Amino acid sequence: MPPQIRILDDPETLAEAAAARCEEILRRAVATAGTAHLALAGGRTPRALYRRLARRGGIDWRRVHVWFGDERAVPFDDPRSNYRMARETLLEHVPVPPAQVHPMRARPPCLRDDAEAYAATLCALAPLSALGVPCLDLVLLGLGADGHVASLFPGTRALAERDDPVAAVDEPGIEPPRLTLTLPVLDHARHLLLLVAGEEKAAVVRRALAEAPRGEPLPVQRLAPRGTLEWFLDAAAAAGVPREGA
């Protein structure tokens, strides 16, 4: 299925539209399966979305499992922690049972053990494909200016991981080290929402969506989703993307 691209006027409108779409997907998953599995993005872009999601009344959070797409190897109270950001903007404002929130522990020098432990919990609680890959209902992603999604950075080993659902990202140039979901898990999600805002992302968005492929594909271009992929862009990030009818 080709990606769907939605261009919203500004970050606030983007957050509102993405919140409505998340609510719709989570409601449908709960209605269908009784439980929904959601993976959160970190970084700056999703904060406004999480604040809006916390205020929407249509999600039965008691039936949602909350996972993380990636995490930095910092304590959970560190300002760089994706879990801390999600807790402050969303999780402490909704009635999700604590046992259904699954922060990623990333503690060097045990990063590989932490990756294995997270993968084991994910595989135990989420539905699995015939090949044993976790199938999450909704995975939220951001996009780095270098084209990274989750913590799948250009040129890193984690980007090439095809077997393990969770990988350690501990290589020169990545500071602090991280844990990340891998491409097979992202590709098996029923819905991927990619949120991108700000003029500093316009060049990477243009390269990913509007330019002829050149050189090594960006991490975001390595996505091969079995489900839907929806891009939510604000006008600044979408500056180089041709508009329909333009």
Ligand SMILES: O=C1O[C@H](COP(=O)(O)O)[C@@H](O)[C@H](O)[C@H]1O
């Ligand atoms: O490092 C990260 O970056 C991406 C993009 O973050 P943003 O601040 O530019 O929105 C994010 O999706 C990822 O979770 C985070 O760890």
